[in-house]
Amino acid sequence: MALDEIHGVWQVVIALMLVVGGVFALVGAVGMLRFPDFYMRLHAPTKATTLGVGGVLLASMAANWGQGNYGLHELLITLFLFITAPVSANLMAKAALHLRVPSKAPVPEDQPRP
């Protein structure tokens, strides 16, 4: 079944979820531009990977269901993102602390920085 044969209401739902996902991904990108220091910019991708990708994945699932498919691969994408995204954020933050990248908020004095 083609995408445009899905029921109209369902199409609107899918479109809405795509828009919501897109908006949050955009907000993440704007945050990346606006925030003054490295650690604050680090927050932008966590947002893009949660509601941004989340919205697009929900839309994809809905489209698959509407077409009579399973649409279960999206669950896997969610799982893999949940496993990998925080690890990269953590590694970047650790590397930045190690290199003493300046932070707008004062870093606690007693933090060991090998």
Add this chain to the structure above:
Amino acid sequence: MTEPGQREAARRRGGWFDHPALSVLLAAVWLLVRESLAPADLIFAVVMGLVVPRLAHGFLDKAFKPRALFTAVRFTFIVLWDIVISNMTVARIVLDPRSSPRPCWITVPLATHHPGAITLLATIITTTPGTVSCVVDDVRWEILVHALDCDDPQAMAAQIKQRYERPLMEIFE
């Protein structure tokens, strides 16, 4: 006379079902990848679930056996809800041109020493927008968190412990 040695080898090799949660997860992921319940896929899922944890036994931490299933399900929804809410909070900070976020560093002391619980806690802290866990310190047992906008670090640390760490301890310990 070789018995202690054999037992030692068996312990190191691990049994077929020493990591039930991992076995189930692997089988489920395989079925999801295939998107089918055909006999061949079912058989392969079971084989994967049994063989992989056994082979990887030496590299794995203590097996995770989920307790408190109800808490786990409720906790999942709490986290999903928090992700949505904090997404909107952060979106407002980003889009409001007059906003001046007050970033700060928060030290969250850990009450649990369970590696799985700590990993999940750090993951959840990063996944909820507005906080990123930067250093997981397993010498002093604390997580260094960077918050995007926070005026009371102590309250935020307490909230993280109360809202996420406590249910995780219930599930893991």
